[in-house]
Structure formats: C-alpha cells, structure tokens
Amino acid sequence: MNSRITTGMVQRSVLSDLNSISLKLARTQGKASSGKEITRPSDNPFGTAQAMGLRQAMSANDKYKSNIDDATGWMDTTESALASMSGYLDRAHTLIIQGASDTADQTSRNSIASEIDQIIQGLKDSANATYAGSYLMSGTSTGVAPYAQGADDTYKGDDAGWDPTTVGVLREIGPGVTLSINSVGRELLGDGQPPMTTSCSTCCATSPTICAPATAPGSRATSRAPTTTSTRCWRCGRAMAHGRTASKLRRIGSTRSRKRSRSSFRRPRTPTSPRP
Amino acid sequence: MPISSFYGLQTSLRGLMAQQRMLDTTSHNIANASTVGYSRQEATLAASQALQVPAGSTASGSGAHLGSGVDVQSYRRVRDQFLDLQYRGQNTNLQEWTARANGLSSAELSLSEPGTNGINQQLANFWDAWSKLEQHPADGSAKQALVEQATSLGDSFAGVRAQMTAAQSAAQAEYDDITRPASGTDQGGQIAQIATQLADLNTTISHFLTAGDAPNDLMDARDQLLDKLSGYGQVSVEQLNTGSLNVSFVDKVTGTTYPIVTDMASAWGGPPAGDNWTPGGQMGGLLGVARIPGGTVDGYLNTLDTIADTIATKVNAAYGGSFFTIGTPPAGTLMVDAALTTDPTAVTAGTGAPGSNDIALKLSQMAGDPAIDGAYRAFVAQVGSNVNEAERQQSNGQVLTDSVEDRRQSVAGVSMDEEMSNLIRFQRAYQASARAMSTMDEMIDVLINRTGRVGL
Numbered sequence: 001m002n003s004r005i006t007t008g009m010v011q012r013s014v015l016s017d018l019n020s021i022s023l024k025l026a027r028t029q030g031k032a033s034s035g036k037e038i039t040r041p042s043d044n045p046f047g048t049a050q051a052m053g054l055r056q057a058m059s060a061n062d063k064y065k066s067n068i069d070d071a072t073g074w075m076d077t078t079e080s081a082l083a084s085m086s087g088y089l090d091r092a093h094t095l096i097i098q099g100a101s102d103t104a105d106q107t108s109r110n111s112i113a114s115e116i117d118q119i120i121q122g123l124k125d126s127a128n129a130t131y132a133g134s135y136l137m138s139g140t141s142t143g144v145a146p147y148a149q150g151a152d153d154t155y156k157g158d159d160a161g162w163d164p165t166t167v168g169v170l171r172e173i174g175p176g177v178t179l180s181i182n183s184v185g186r187e188l189l190g191d192g193q194p195p196m197t198t199s200c201s202t203c204c205a206t207s208p209t210i211c212a213p214a215t216a217p218g219s220r221a222t223s224r225a226p227t228t229t230s231t232r233c234w235r236c237g238r239a240m241a242h243g244r245t246a247s248k249l250r251r252i253g254s255t256r257s258r259k260r261s262r263s264s265f266r267r268p269r270t271p272t273s274p275r276p
Numbered sequence: 277m278p279i280s281s282f283y284g285l286q287t288s289l290r291g292l293m294a295q296q297r298m299l300d301t302t303s304h305n306i307a308n309a310s311t312v313g314y315s316r317q318e319a320t321l322a323a324s325q326a327l328q329v330p331a332g333s334t335a336s337g338s339g340a341h342l343g344s345g346v347d348v349q350s351y352r353r354v355r356d357q358f359l360d361l362q363y364r365g366q367n368t369n370l371q372e373w374t375a376r377a378n379g380l381s382s383a384e385l386s387l388s389e390p391g392t393n394g395i396n397q398q399l400a401n402f403w404d405a406w407s408k409l410e411q412h413p414a415d416g417s418a419k420q421a422l423v424e425q426a427t428s429l430g431d432s433f434a435g436v437r438a439q440m441t442a443a444q445s446a447a448q449a450e451y452d453d454i455t456r457p458a459s460g461t462d463q464g465g466q467i468a469q470i471a472t473q474l475a476d477l478n479t480t481i482s483h484f485l486t487a488g489d490a491p492n493d494l495m496d497a498r499d500q501l502l503d504k505l506s507g508y509g510q511v512s513v514e515q516l517n518t519g520s521l522n523v524s525f526v527d528k529v530t531g532t533t534y535p536i537v538t539d540m541a542s543a544w545g546g547p548p549a550g551d552n553w554t555p556g557g558q559m560g561g562l563l564g565v566a567r568i569p570g571g572t573v574d575g576y577l578n579t580l581d582t583i584a585d586t587i588a589t590k591v592n593a594a595y596g597g598s599f600f601t602i603g604t605p606p607a608g609t610l611m612v613d614a615a616l617t618t619d620p621t622a623v624t625a626g627t628g629a630p631g632s633n634d635i636a637l638k639l640s641q642m643a644g645d646p647a648i649d650g651a652y653r654a655f656v657a658q659v660g661s662n663v664n665e666a667e668r669q670q671s672n673g674q675v676l677t678d679s680v681e682d683r684r685q686s687v688a689g690v691s692m693d694e695e696m697s698n699l700i701r702f703q704r705a706y707q708a709s710a711r712a713m714s715t716m717d718e719m720i721d722v723l724i725n726r727t728g729r730v731g732l
Contacts, residue, residue, distance in 0.1 A: 003686065004686045004687070004689070004691055004694070005686070005691065006685050006686060006689030006690055006691040007309050007310075007689065007690060007691060007692050008309070008310070008685045008689040008690070009682055009685040009686060009689055012678070012681070012682075012685070013678075013682070016674075016678055038390055040384055040385070040660070040663070041384055041387065041389055041390070041656050041657065041659055041660025041663070042381075042384055042659075042660045042661075042662075042663035042664040042667065043660075043664075044660070045656075045657045045658075045660030045661040045664055046657060048389060048390050048656055048657060048660050049653045049654065049656060049657040049660075051390045052389065052390055052396045052653045052656065053653060055390070055396060055397070055400065056396065056399075056400055056643070056644050056649055057644075059400040059401075059403075059404060059643075060400075060403075060643055060644060062404075063403070063404055063407045063640070063643070066407070066411070067407065067410070067411065070411045132412070134414070134631060138631070139628075139629065139631070140626065140628045140629040140630075140631040140632035140633075141629040141630065141631055142413075142414060142629075142630070142631030143414055143630055143631060157629075158628070158629050160628050160629065160632060166628055166632075167626075167627075167628070167632065167634045168632075169413075169631055169632065169633060170410070170633055170634060170637045171410070171411070171637075172407070172410065172637055172640055172641060176641070178637060178641075182631075
C-alpha cells in the first residue's frame with residue numbers, strides 16, 4: 001500500500017524488527033539462565049497464582065510429613081514402653097499365681113512380694129518413657145513425669161486426651177486430619193494403692209486387725225510411707241477414685257487398642273470390686 | 277514585430293538556473309535524509325511568462341505566445357497534515373500505556389513473586405513455624421523461631437508496602453516534573469519548555485509567512501514539537517490565518533481544553549488544581565498509576581492493607597489473645613505484640629498444660645486460608661494481569677504508531693533512489709540547457725563573425 005518506500009521507513013522497520021527479536025531472545029535467555037518459566041507475575045498472571053498455590057501445597061505436605069514422622073516416633077516409643085509394661089505384668093501374674101499356691105511358704109511369698117515391688121518400680125519407669133524430652137504418658141503435662149520413683153504411686157500428669165472434655169497432644173497429619181497421640185498414665189496404671197495404714201471406720205469396725213499397722217517384713221505396708229493425699233480406705237475403697245486391681249492391671253495389654261476408638265473413652269472409674 | 281536574436285540565450289539561462297535550484301533542493305534532501313522530523317522538499321517549476329507576439333507575425337496572421345523558459349515558483353515541503361493528526365492520536369495512546377507499564381512494573385517488582393523472598397513464602401514459613409510449635413509446644417526455641425518468623429512476615433508486608441509507595445511517589449514526581457509551569461528564572465517542566473519554543477516558532481513562522489516566504493525547516497521543527505507534546509497528553513491544534521497556531525491539551529473525558537500556546541505566547545499555567553483531569557498520554561498514564569485516591573497503586577496498597585488486617589484479626593482470634601498488633605496503615609504496621617517479642621516464651625501453644633498444642637494446631641491449620649494466602653495470591657495475579665495488560669497495550673500502540681509513522685514517512689520521507697534519479701534528471705536537464713545556450717552562441721557567432729564578409 002505504500003507507494004513510496006523511503007530510507008527512513010526501511011531503517012525504522014528493520015530496527016523495530018531487530019528490537020522485537022532481541023527482546024524475545026533476551027526473554028528466552030533469561031528463562032534458560034534462571035531456569036524459571038515465570039520470573040515476574042506479568043509473564044503469566046494465572047500461572048503465577050498457580051505456582052504460588054503449588055508452593056504452598058508443597059510446604060503444607062512437608063509439614064504433614066514432618067508431623068507424621070514426629071507422631072510415628074512418639075507412637076513407636078509409646079508402643080515399646082507398653083510392650084515392656086506388658087512384660088512386667090506377665091511376670092507379676094506368674095508371681096501372683098505362685099504366691100496363691102498353697103505350696104508357697106512365707107519366705108517365698110516374702111521374696112515374691114519384694115519382686116513385685118521391683119516390678120512396680122519397673123512399671124513406673126516404663127510409664128515415664130520420654131520422646132524428644134516429652135513424657136509420653138502425662139497427658140499434656142509433658143514436662144512432668146507421670147510417676148515418681150519410690151513409694152509414691154500417685155499419677156502426676158493430667159487427663160487430657162483421655163477425658164473427652166480436654167484435648168490431648170495433637171498432630172495434624174493431613175488437611176483437616178488431626179490425631180491425639182498421647183497416653184494418660186492414670187488410665188493405664190491408676191493412682192496406686194493407698195497406704196494400708198489408712199482405713200475407713202467401717203472396715204476397722206468389722207475387722208479390727210487390718211487397722212493395725214502392718215509390720216510383716218517385705219509386705220507392701222512397710223515399704224509405703226503414709227501419704228497425706230490418700231484419705232480413702234485401702235480395704236473397701238470407699239470414696240476412692242482410683243485403685244490398682246488385678247483386673248485393671250490385666251487390661252493394660254489391650255489398652256492401646258481401646259484408645260484407638262474415641263467412643264470407648266471412659267471417665268476414671270471408681271473401683272467397686274472388693275479387694276482380694 | 278521582430279524578435280531579438282538574443283532571446284534564446286535568456287531562455288537557456290532560465291533553464292540552467294532552474295535546474296541548478298532543483299539540484300540544490302535535491303542536495304538538501306539527501307543531506308537531511310536522516311534528520312528526525314525532516315520532510316522532503318521540492319522546488320516547483322512553472323513555465324515563465326511567455327513573450328506575446330503581436331498579430332501578423334505568423335503565417336496565419338494571428339498573434340502568438342513564445343515560450344520564455346522556466347521559473348522556480350516555490351520551494352515546498354511534502355507533508356500530509358492528516359497523517360500528522362493520526363500520528364499524534366496514536367502517540368498519545370502509546371505513551372499513556374508506556375508510562376502505565378513502567379509505573380506498574382516497578383510496583384510488580386516490589387512483590388518479588390514468584391520466588392523464595394516474597395510474602396507468599398513468608399506466609400508459608402509463618403504457618404510452618406506454628407506447625408513446629410505444634411510439635412514442640414513447650415520448647416522455647418520453637419517459640420523464639422515463631423516470633424522471629426512472624427516479625428519477618430510483618431517486615432515483608434512493610435517492605436512491599438514501602439516499595440509500592442515509592443513507585444507511586446516516583447510516578448507522581450515524574451508527572452509533577454513534566455507539568456511544572458515556568459515561573460521567574462525557572463523554565464518549567466518539559467511542557468512549559470516546549471510551549472516557549474512553540475511560541476517562538478509561531479512568531480518567526482508567521483513573520484515569514486506574512487512576507488510570503490515558506491519557512492519549511494522551521495515548520496518541520498514546529499511539527500516535531502507538536503509530536504513530542506502529543507506524547508504528554510491529548511493535543512488539539514488550531515491553525516490561525518497568520519500561519520501561527522493555538523495549541524492546547526484536551527481532557528479525554530470532558531473535552532475541556534487547557535491552553536499550552538496561544539498564538540505567539542506561551543499559555544501553559546500547569547495542570548488543573550488537584551490534577552482533576554484525564555489528559556491521556558504520559559501524564560494520563562502517570563496519573564493513573566499515582567493518583568491518591570483512585571490510582572492503580574493506591575488500589576494495590578488498599579488490598580495489601582486488607583490482607584494484613586485480616587491476618588492480624590484471624591491470627592489473634594485463633595490465638596485467643598493479642599499475637600499481632602496493627603496500626604495505620606495496616607500493612608506497614610503489622611507487628612508481633614511487644615509482650616511476645618520481649619519474651620517469646622510467653623507464646624502459648626495450647627489452652628491446657630504446657631504440653632498442650634491445640635492453639636498451635638489451629639493456627640497451623642490456617643495455612644492456605646482463602647482470606648489470607650488465597651487473597652494474596654489473587655492480589656499477585658491481579659498485579660500481574662495489570663502489568664501484562666499494560667505491556668500488551670503498549671506493544672499494540674507501538675504497532676499502530678509505527679504503521680502511521682510508516683505512512684507519514686512514505687509521504688514526507690526522503691527516498692535515496694528517488695533523489696539519485698532526480699539528480700541525474702536535473703543534471704541532464706542542466707547539460708541540455710547548457711548545450712542549447714552554446715548552440716545559440718554558435719548561431720550568434722555565425723551571425724556576427726561570418727555574415728557579410730563577402731569581399732573581405
């Protein structure tokens with residue numbers, strides 16, 4: 001359509017073509033050297049938003065992975081603690097059967113009693129398992145050991161995670177998926193037996209002998225200092241919140257499977273069964 | 277009536293002189309082939325007034341007009357004013373988008389997205405710090421790291437906001453510089469300076485035109501100034517009888533005119549108060565970026581403020597206390613509560629015992645929140661689209677301006693081929709005129725020196 005082609009036109013159009021080619025070349029080289037398809041949002045606005053979303057998703061997945069690793073470590077440690085507790089219980093069970101046999105005399109029963117004392121310390125030791133500095137079985141009071149070594153058997157942690165009204169130690173393992181990973185020592189081992197020196201008036205009235213301080217060597221009573229916290233009868237368990245009974249102990253082996261289902265959460269139960 | 281024997285000499289002389297002028301004009305064109313704004317010139321020739329031969333001099337007995345050669349009528353520049361108008365319209369559009377693209381590019385760069393230094397990554401790190409606290413709710417170092425990360429998130433917001441504000445003020449400063457009127461010894465901004473030059477040119481051009489001259493090169497200079505002016509804003513030009521011009525900016529929306537030059541005097545008094553106009557061109561582009569309120573960057577700042585405000589509100593609500601404090605403007609003042617920066621261990625990870633982590637979990641679950649991360653992503657996409665649009669419009673405008681400029685150059689540009697062929701044409705015509713003159717000379721030589729010598 002241009003009838004006249006002038007020197008300026010030719011020069012200008014060549015220059016403008018060269019410019020646009022140079023621009024393309026610079027963009028392509030920039031992509032090659034930076035290794036990035038998008039260096040500025042305006043290169044591809046929609047792609048930028050997508051890339052940012054993907055970055056976020058990657059970071060979230062990293063987070064879930066780290067949480068899952070952490071929770072797995074926590075669970076593994078809990079599991080091995082429970083396994084060793086189960087071993088202690090098996091041994092205690094055997095010892096109790098031995099002691100119940102008529103063939104056992106006082107000496108062997110004394111030695112059984114002292115081994116059971118050791119087993120109790122061992123159980124508490126297992127319950128005091130830690131993972132990365134946190135106690136696994138103190139509820140959310142992860143800085144506090146659930147049980148102290150020695151005569152005091154009371155549970156020191158809290159009930160978070162067992163008691164459905166308080167949340168336990170949580171891990172987010174997927175979008176909107178959280179898991180409570182802690183155990184509550186009280187659910188497993190209770191608060192220990194109150195000292196035998198503390199009995200209620202009813203029990204004292206019906207069988208006065210039990211109210212006398214037990215002095216038999218090797219018996220539980222001698223090794224236990226009277227505690228000020230225990231105001232309940234050791235014999236009948238009246239007004240007693242937790243007691244360690246044989247039936248309770250035997251359940252420990254199946255505790256973890258119970259914990260999996262939330263519907264089986266139970267409030268701490270008052271033992272009603274009579275003591276053996 | 278007899279005709280002078282020397283008559284033909286005069287005719288040849290006219291031819292020689294006319295061809296010489298043609299050659300001069302051709303040389304001028306060739307010399308200015310690369311001069312910006314130059315329009316090619318040509319000398320227009322016309323046969324000079326013929327010698328009237330009275331009746332009876334021809335065979336038929338009637339009178340006659342005997343040709344007397346050629347005269348240069350005028351030297352004119354070859355230029356199409358309508359193409360000038362089209363060019364200026366396109367140039368106004370091109371410069372508006374160029375200014376907009378440049379202004380928005382710097383706002384876009386301040387985001388440093390997508391990458392590892394942008395707010396997006398800082399947000400991800402922030403949520404991640406909560407997740408770490410979720411894993412170690414009683415760990416002082418996790419709390420310390422969280423407070424550091426939250427502070428750095430606030431700093432990122434403040435940094436982006438400050439850079440965007442800087443882009444805004446840079447555009448405003450450029451606009452102010454262009455539009456500054458002359459006062460006292462200050463010559464003013466670019467527009468005021470062009471106005472002064474235009475007024476001077478108007479004076480000189482109308483002086484020459486009144487005298488009947490055509491100051492072609494001055495008119496080229498004036499057209500070039502008008503081209504330049506059209507880059508700053510939409511220009512309207514009114515031609516006066518004297519050859520002088522009235523030039524003014526025209527508001528693209530209201531059509532109100534703002535005079536730049538009135539006849540021989542500069543009339544530029546600066547933009548209207550409060551920059552309340554839509555001038556188009558570079559001024560329009562800069563104003564569109566910088567205007568407060570209503571400018572593009574102003575909109576960006578508001579969005580950024582909203583996102584920062586949402587972060588503070590939502591995080592504090594989930595935290596169940598004061599984690600972030602916020603002031604005005606929100607994006608510039610998003611800070612971790614002073615009580616927590618002085619003692620990071622005061623951060624609470626859960627509602628229960630020190631080992632509980634339900635609060636940290638709730639915050640860690642906020643990662644990717646549509647009102648925070650989502651809103652920010654949408655914001656980045658919006659900035660990207662705006663820059664993308666501006667750059668597309670700019671290259672569109674460039675193509676349109678180029679095509680009008682091509683047509684203008686097709687008319688007014690110097691074609692070397694044409695000038696070279698003209699050179700040969702005029703040279704030959706000059707030679708032929710010279711030959712005619714020597715033929716005439718020989719004839720007169722015969723007449724004077726060889727005639728009537730019988731018997732000598």
